[in-house]
Amino acid sequence: MSDFRHFTDICGFSDWALAAEKGAQRLFHGRGQCFAGFEYFTVDYFHPILWIVLYRQPDEVFWAEFCDALKARFSACCDAAVVQRRYEKTSPIHCLWGKCPERIFAEEDDCRFKLDLSSKQNIGYFMDMQPARQWLAERAEGRRVLNLFSYTCAFSVAAEQAGATSIVNIDTSRPALLQGRENHRLNPPSKQPADIAYLSHDILKSWGRLKKLGPFDIVICDPPSRQLGSFDAIKDYRKLVRQFPALMPEGGDVLVCLNAPYVGQGFLQELMAEDCSAAEFISRLAGRADFPEADSDAALKVLHYRL
Secondary structure, eight states: OOOOHHHHHHTTTTGGGOOTTTTOEEEGGGSSSSSSTTTTTEEEEETTTTEESSSSOOOHHHHHHHHHHHHHHTTTTEEEEEEETTSTTTOOEHHHEOOOOEEEEEEEEEEEEEEOOOSOOOOOOGGGHHHHHHHTTOOTTEEEEEEOOOHHHHHHHHHHHTSSSSEEESOOHHHHHHHHHHHHHOOOOOSOEEEEEEEEEOTTOOOOHHHHOOOEEEEEOOOOOOEEETTTHHHHHHHHTTHHHHHHOOTTTEEEEEOOTTTTTHHHHHHHHHHHHOOOEEEOOOOOOSSSSTTTSOOEEEEEEOO
């Protein structure tokens, strides 16, 4: 049996279909370790393109067959299929077919987010966080939200759309915050506009300004697992957890997030028990159905606590 035939048998390739509402979706999640031998790539749909990320060089014969089959199935309904080679230093991209539009957006619920498909590892949007943004949207009305490690402010857009009264975005990356501002402009608030702040600041060096802007009813804490010279979850996450009681009133909600396959849920729970004992564990948010995971400890972890 050929590698491609084996792939179609285990991943259900013949059943792949694009969502009728044209929202962002994952067609294949190899990174979840559920499809042995094909853990090295993912396939996403952002209307009107397919976005394929390779984490290592694929077998030449398999890849040729896969690309031919993908084109036969989707070229009539997608303008282009774009591949990013993440395993190469510059993460180059190229089109398998078609021409990529100059402006691409991720559509999610009633929100849209600008994507940057240039030679960057991250494109400005994390699809697997959609359930957490939905959780926030269900609770944000009339509340004050702090978005730690806000990146391009997707959480903040969801909060403003839901009627949050104030939002503080903080991230060390000025370009990410600029894209965040654009995301907010793309999504006019459905209710009263929130008071929104954008802070380019390293919170590990000083918390004073944030505490003056508080207290916050909801805190989203979604740091990178490891960012050279900036943050390492193993040694730095504890520094974040210690600050929660000073940032929030009793009854405040916090989402403690981490996407690091080498660290399990117990790591976060232990930190919270030791350094934020006033917080009660409520639940772990379920992931998206199109992100199947063989090991929940290796998957994205989003834990809800309440002070």
